Amino acid sequence: MNKTLFLAAAASALPVMGTAQDLVTRTRVGLADAPNTLTFRLTAYDLYSSDPATKAAFEALFTDFITARPDWKIETQLQTGNIGQEQARLLQQTQAGRGPDCAMIDSSQLALFKDNGVLKPMNDVFSDAEVADLFPFVRDAVTDADGNVLAWWWFTDLRVLYRDTSVVPDAPQTWEDLKSAALSAVEQGREGILFNGGRWEGTAFDWLANVWAQDATLVDDNGAPVFASGENREKVLTAIAYYQDLVDSGAAPARVTSITDYDSFNAAAAAGSAAMFIGGNWQYGQLRNTLPPETFANWEVSEIPGPTADQRATGTGGWTIAALTDDPAKASLCGEIAKDIYAGPGNAAQGLLPTSAAIYDQYDTYDGPEYDLFSAALQNGVARPGAAIYPELSNQIQIMLGDVLSGTATPEAALDTADAAVQAAFDRQ
Amino acid sequence: MTITNRTTDRGPAPGDGHPLPWLVPAIAILAAFYAVPVLDVLRLAFSDASLLAPASRYSTDAIGGVLADPALPVVLGTTLVFTLANVAALQLAGLCIALVIARGERRGLRGMAAFRTLVLAAWVVPGIANGLVWQMLFDEAPYGTLNSLLGYVGLGPVAWLSDPQMAMASAVIANLWQGTAFSMIVFYAARRAIDPTLYEVAELDAATPWQMFRYITLPLMRRLIAVNTVLVTVQTLNTFDSILALTGGGPGRATEVLALFTFNTVFYNLDLAGGSVLAVLLFAIGMGCALLVHYVIGRERPAA
Numbered sequence: 001m002n003k004t005l006f007l008a009a010a011a012s013a014l015p016v017m018g019t020a021q022d023l024v025t026r027t028r029v030g031l032a033d034a035p036n037t038l039t040f041r042l043t044a045y046d047l048y049s050s051d052p053a054t055k056a057a058f059e060a061l062f063t064d065f066i067t068a069r070p071d072w073k074i075e076t077q078l079q080t081g082n083i084g085q086e087q088a089r090l091l092q093q094t095q096a097g098r099g100p101d102c103a104m105i106d107s108s109q110l111a112l113f114k115d116n117g118v119l120k121p122m123n124d125v126f127s128d129a130e131v132a133d134l135f136p137f138v139r140d141a142v143t144d145a146d147g148n149v150l151a152w153w154w155f156t157d158l159r160v161l162y163r164d165t166s167v168v169p170d171a172p173q174t175w176e177d178l179k180s181a182a183l184s185a186v187e188q189g190r191e192g193i194l195f196n197g198g199r200w201e202g203t204a205f206d207w208l209a210n211v212w213a214q215d216a217t218l219v220d221d222n223g224a225p226v227f228a229s230g231e232n233r234e235k236v237l238t239a240i241a242y243y244q245d246l247v248d249s250g251a252a253p254a255r256v257t258s259i260t261d262y263d264s265f266n267a268a269a270a271a272g273s274a275a276m277f278i279g280g281n282w283q284y285g286q287l288r289n290t291l292p293p294e295t296f297a298n299w300e301v302s303e304i305p306g307p308t309a310d311q312r313a314t315g316t317g318g319w320t321i322a323a324l325t326d327d328p329a330k331a332s333l334c335g336e337i338a339k340d341i342y343a344g345p346g347n348a349a350q351g352l353l354p355t356s357a358a359i360y361d362q363y364d365t366y367d368g369p370e371y372d373l374f375s376a377a378l379q380n381g382v383a384r385p386g387a388a389i390y391p392e393l394s395n396q397i398q399i400m401l402g403d404v405l406s407g408t409a410t411p412e413a414a415l416d417t418a419d420a421a422v423q424a425a426f427d428r429q
Numbered sequence: 430m431t432i433t434n435r436t437t438d439r440g441p442a443p444g445d446g447h448p449l450p451w452l453v454p455a456i457a458i459l460a461a462f463y464a465v466p467v468l469d470v471l472r473l474a475f476s477d478a479s480l481l482a483p484a485s486r487y488s489t490d491a492i493g494g495v496l497a498d499p500a501l502p503v504v505l506g507t508t509l510v511f512t513l514a515n516v517a518a519l520q521l522a523g524l525c526i527a528l529v530i531a532r533g534e535r536r537g538l539r540g541m542a543a544f545r546t547l548v549l550a551a552w553v554v555p556g557i558a559n560g561l562v563w564q565m566l567f568d569e570a571p572y573g574t575l576n577s578l579l580g581y582v583g584l585g586p587v588a589w590l591s592d593p594q595m596a597m598a599s600a601v602i603a604n605l606w607q608g609t610a611f612s613m614i615v616f617y618a619a620r621r622a623i624d625p626t627l628y629e630v631a632e633l634d635a636a637t638p639w640q641m642f643r644y645i646t647l648p649l650m651r652r653l654i655a656v657n658t659v660l661v662t663v664q665t666l667n668t669f670d671s672i673l674a675l676t677g678g679g680p681g682r683a684t685e686v687l688a689l690f691t692f693n694t695v696f697y698n699l700d701l702a703g704g705s706v707l708a709v710l711l712f713a714i715g716m717g718c719a720l721l722v723h724y725v726i727g728r729e730r731p732a733a
Binding site for chain 1: 479480481482490491497498499500564567568569570571572588589590591592593596676677678679680681682683685693696697698699700702703
């Protein structure tokens with residue numbers, strides 16, 4: 001009897017499964033003969049994720065979405081993982097009228113798209129209350145001076161301090177606390193503190209939290225670099241000296257100049273070789289899945305220490321969805337994709353940090369104590385400056401830190417070199 | 430029989446009278462796939478094009494800007510060291526392996542084909558993968574592969590990637606591992622083309638292995654060594670993917686070669702014009718190397 005019931009249930013489910021598979025293909029969501037088409041360029045981390053659970057969750061969300069809109073099909077275009085190239089190409093294509101109707105735009109590039117006037121309002125999709133509920137740095141980034149919603153920042157991330165509480169019981173609050181705790185950990189045979197110091201974006205972005213904590217600014221209102229002039233110069237030098245001191249004192253190993261990914265921190269945590277590291281919020285889940293439960297229980301997160309306990313900042317990233325089409329109906333559909341699929345259910349499916357406080361209360365995913373910390377830390381979140389010079393600025397910061405931490409240059413000389421290079425690049429732009 | 434007689438015997442060839450029409454398809458294909466892109470890069474080098482906007486005017490500003498960049502001499506110096514070290518090491522390693530395989534085959538040793546395949550396997554690994562593999566091997570964490578192995582014999586740890594000088598050495602090692610196969614193939618083919626009678630005669634004359642190498646192998650392979658020098662130099666000059674994955678060009682600019690600098694100029698600066706200037710510079714250096722070797726070979730060519 002049970003077998004019969006099971007077969008009957010399976011047989012009845014087959015048409016549904018078949019429909020779902022038909023509705024979501026590698027290049028399309030919806031029926032092939034639907035009269036209206038929206039082109040959507042997305043990353044490979046959700047609908048086409050290599051993780052079966054994530055893929056299945058987004059296939060279900062997209063299937064529900066398109067089933068409710070039978071007149072539409074979404075033609076999907078995948079971006080590669082090379083964000084810089086992909087986003088530059090996307091902007092070029094959009095300016096030339098060959099871009100998609102809707103696209104995921106990295107939050108660090110959003111201002112570039114805004115400045116070039118290629119983003120179209122999606123005002124009718126998002127209420128004033130929903131916009132008001134966004135974190136301040138998110139709200140500022142996705143709206144223009146007239147209050148138009150030009151993009152929807154559907155998830156964010158932030159950097160925090162991870163520590164093994166069996167070695168460092170109390171969360172360091174200041175730079176000095178961090179150094180002392182790290183040196184103490186070194187005495188216990190651990191690497192004190194790890195951070196990105198190699199030649200990649202993570203190095204610049206993670207370190208910038210120390211600059212922003214001092215209220216320094218990298219570019220002025222016109223997007224011109226000002227990080228090495230006036231008060232900013234001293235603050236930047238202070239932040240460089242802080243990192244240099246960590247390495248020179250042995251609190252951080254010299255190998256930090258070769259760290260070019262966050263996975264190295266997970267490996268160090270798994271090997272039990274590191275006491276602390278500056279990592280991304282997403283690593284909390286990775287550690288939970290990687291470490292034995294008793295080991296994971298020792299790891300806690302806290303805000304990145306500042307020069308004083310009251311001066312805190314953390315770099316925030318994430319992805320936005322924006323309309324690039326002049327067709328209002330397509331722009332609305334783009335906004336609905338962001339709202340109905342990604343922000344909220346999409347966040348919860350992947351455990352990604354929502355950009356509005358309400359969503360944290362809406363899903364069980366965010367019941368863990370770490371999310372309280374993440375949510376609180378986001379109040380001190382700072383996004384990358386929305387200026388075309390930022391990629392080169394980041395590049396020069398990476399070089400500057402590499403030179404200083406490897407002993408090739410003094411902080412002053414390295415900063416002067418970086419400033420000259422950034423100014424020259426800005427002049428050419 | 431003279432050449433003229435042979436020509437008369439086979440009748441007129443299609444290209445004997447007017448070769449141009451027969452060459453047009455080849456010239457057209459070469460122009461379409463090689464010359465046009467090169468000329469377009471040259472055009473961009475004289476423009477103000479960026480990744481955000483097409484060229485709006487033409488000047489020498491981008492050329493002046495790139496040549497005045499204080500980073501350029503540093504990058505060129507790094508490129509010179511990386512290229513010289515690689516070209517020398519690639520030639521030496523390729524030659525040694527080719528001679529070992531040729532000698533092994535002559536003596537009927539088993540496993541030579543497998544050895545050759547093993548070396549070739551590294552060649553087909555993509556540059557990015559090569560960089561990632563070596564990044565794991567060079568990992569300086571307490572559990573890093575090479576440092577752990579060195580630790581077993583009481584050596585190390587070595588700052589493979591965090592020390593600027595060692596980072597360059599590590600980049601050369603990674604490139605050497607991948608690129609040796611190409612030199613090996615060239616030298617292996619050249620060695621196989623040498624008439625074995627010469628070695629048999631040398632053995633009858635009681636020549637030592639070194640004398641055979643010095644007076645038979647090396648002179649007869651000189652032209653291919655020169656050709657290989659050009660090819661390996663150009664390949665090395667164009668290397669950026671393995672370095673990008675291995676060190677990203679760091680620490681600082683310690684391993685930022687010209688090709689990687691060009692990539693960074695375009696994709697960090699969004700400076701298409703500046704990147705084109707650097708690409709032209711890279712092209713000119715590669716072309717200069719090729720012409721130099723061609724000139725040397727031309728001078729050695731015996732008179733007809």
